[in-house]
Amino acid sequence: MLKQNLQQKLLQKLSPQQIQFIKLLQVPTVSLDTRIKEELEENPALEDLSLTNLNEPEEQYPDRDPDEDNFNNDEERGEADEFNIDDYLQEDNVNEYGSRYDQNGEDDDDRKEIPFAVQSSFFEMLQSQLDMIPMPDKDFKIANQIIGSLDDDGYLRRPITSLTDDLAFSQNVMAEDEEVEEMLKLIQSFDPPGIGARSLQECLLIQLRRKDINDPIVAKAILVVEHYLDEFTRKHYDKLEKSLNMTSVELRGVINEILKLNPKPGDSNEVNTKQMQVIPDFHIKNSDGVLILTLNSRNAPELRVSRSYQEMFQHYDKASQKDKKLKEAVQFVKQKLDSAKWFIDAIKQRQQTLLKTMNAIMHYQYDFFLTGDDKNLKPMILKDIADKIGMDISTVSRVANSKYVQTEHGTYLLKSFFSEAIQTESGEEVSNKEVKKILEEHIGKEDKRHPLADEKLTEILKEAGYNIARRTVAKYREQMNIPVARLRKEL
Template identity: 40%
Template sequence: MSKLTQQQKTEQTLSLTPAQIQAIKILELTGLELASRIEHELEENPALEEDYEQPTLETSSEEGENDTNDQDWELGEYASEDDIPEYKLRELQERQSVREEIPFASGAPSLDEQLMSQLSLVTPLTDRRREVARYIIGNINEDGYLTRSVEELQDDLLFKAGLDVSADELTELIRLIKTLDPAGIAAHDLQEALLLQIERLPSDELKPLVERMVRAHYDDFVNKRFDKLCVALSVSEERLAELYDYVGRLNPKPGNGFGDDSDARFAHFTPDFIVTERSGELLISLAEERDLPALRLSPTYLLMLEENKAKAKENRQSREAMTFLKHKVEQARWFIDALAQRQHTLRATMTAIVAHQRAFFLSGEVTDLRPMILRDIAEATGLDISTISRVSNSKSVQTDFGVYMLKFFFGEGMLNDEGESISTREIKKALSELIEGEDKRAPYSDERLTELLAERGYPIARRTVAKYREQLRLPVARLRKALRPAK
């Protein structure tokens, strides 16, 4: 029989403080989310307030006009004019002309709203029926598909909304939604989406054959088994090519073009960084900086804290008040420090990325991208790899050539025959060009693509070619085959 024993041991563990956790969460926020978070903190914590009296940097543009609004971020509660490097002073003069907000489907009604509006015209909607319909429509994904089953929707409505809805009622509402525009909406899969669209098209000699091909021979259709389809449909290759062209005009993603929610569709998308070129020099700015208020600890609360500290030994009420005030002040200080740390982290990360990928930011050519991994930027900034990963996965930059997610600039590399370092993105671009220019009647196999890439100076293995092709979402040669050249 085993004995119960008690023993002591010493071990090291790594844990995050509340301040560190808060800093990580704030780092991952978008500009809009951060503005909302600051507003929330100002409402919840009276020890935190906007610093309306914060000094601004006295620097003039070439025309002699001061731009104080763009300078608030430079000073803050812990900085002075002498702390600001010269390149940042120049950047302040440029920022007003380069900062832009990019509209994202501004004013467009949401897909949910359009469907609910159409549905109310084809069937009476009681409050209960409207709620059920709204829940069904809310489960349609961004591509326009309703992949959840009737049973799953029943369970969700019962447990989440407290509505006991019969399978027949759900099935009928789904059937009605499928009759709405855009055609193919709420289909369970691609096959059903195509059939729903085909049903609405005007009748012609091709329509019966196309519907038969998609409905009865879908597997052969998607796998491009041309010989089998010609026999099954009793058509020539020329007629089969016409059938494929017919299907090619349909929309495989009926919900495409609509955002995930109405808020996103009415919002403005603002990149986190703006990088512009001026006379060969790259200027970096944080897009959010001019819109975020400067914060400080409330002088009133600090005075109250000092007063209660002096009285803490005298009575219990003062001790409790001191504890409360100290907690609020500490929370406010953590928040201000977290914002300052966020600004430092974002700027340091973007500066390192621009320095590493300078050639791309000047030309906009993918071939100018250098191999770069998270460790490179971590070593350049002195930040942890996990921190660089969080920034690169959630932030974007507006350049003179478009808007990119920061993760776009990361990629491993290899050496070519001349010993030069080339990025995987450059290889992927070459691979994409080869596939785009191939004869679709006899597309290149992965083995042939490997040979052609080697001829271009990219000696990589066939399995690597296959991996890159899959990452580019390009199908295998058999599925790229066409009956006639693309027009």
């Protein structure tokens, strides 16, 4: 039996313009050029004037207060031929938003592509070594299959039987497991040492056996890796000394020998197509105790709507007869013009939101930006900034997650300024970053033969006035990627 009922639902839908703005907002400065180039390639109605107007005057805004982050959507225009041509014919003043940002350090060299060294990947290195060895065609195909099956870190994590099946089905090579094993041993003799291993233990043993095995230190290192690897990784040095009948001095030499080995031989030769480079999105300068905030000028591209596309509208407006084909052509032009205007509006909105958010962060952490002292960092969460500027928490999060600010004391990720509050015995609220710094200092000064356990670190913090639980200390230690006391132990 069919039933009909009437329901009301409250739904929130994002317009294409809002989605475009959100995506642009989370793009860091270093990737913005690429995103703009993509838009220029896809939309011929969009033009970039930055190549001809690079020398605009600099203007700075220490306390700039941009508009709210309410993205103004264009209303539906109705039929295809019902539009106001004047909306597209007006000249875009690119200097209105394209020159109000920091030009310092933005010379021609900064706009060039980042050079990188050309080097071979470890796959190419292995292939070149294989090409130098004369062998039957069948063995060559087996060895090639093994090289192609290695992971990026140089390990072979596929079973031998799977390689045998791949050879049979993909290359029509009928090979036995023993033949594949033999070719794997050949690959393992290649450089870099440790390549082609099927486990960490095998990787370390391959490297050790390439050394002088008559050296007593190397021989004992092989013994440790072959039979006592679990005790070694867990740093049960007392057990190792007792089992191997070694003194602390001898064991220290063995441990140092093992630590010289490379657990991921493939990574050391992997090609890096681009160098890691941090381009700050903001600059903060201290001018006699007054902080001045500027936005990197790369965030202000000089974009405008194409004049040739505007002229197409003029031609259409003057046409006395508008046939179907002409209407379709103009509808295409209109779509591209709308897209170009939306993109320019999204770029403007991005700049305003970045400045507004960073300005609020700068004033919230004013003492830190003046001194650079971590102890002056105030507890601050996303909601604090969102409430201050009247934006959503998600908007602040998108700005903070991938943007950097350059100060006189260094370059910082905006996300690093956000921290939880810890209450001291006196009732004062301080940032948990202050607690982490104290933990890091005490762990750095500890006796590595008797490292400080979490319980001891908790006692030290309580003596300093920070009344926090041991599990909180463990959480902060893990966030700083510091292992437990037992794994920090050294001989």
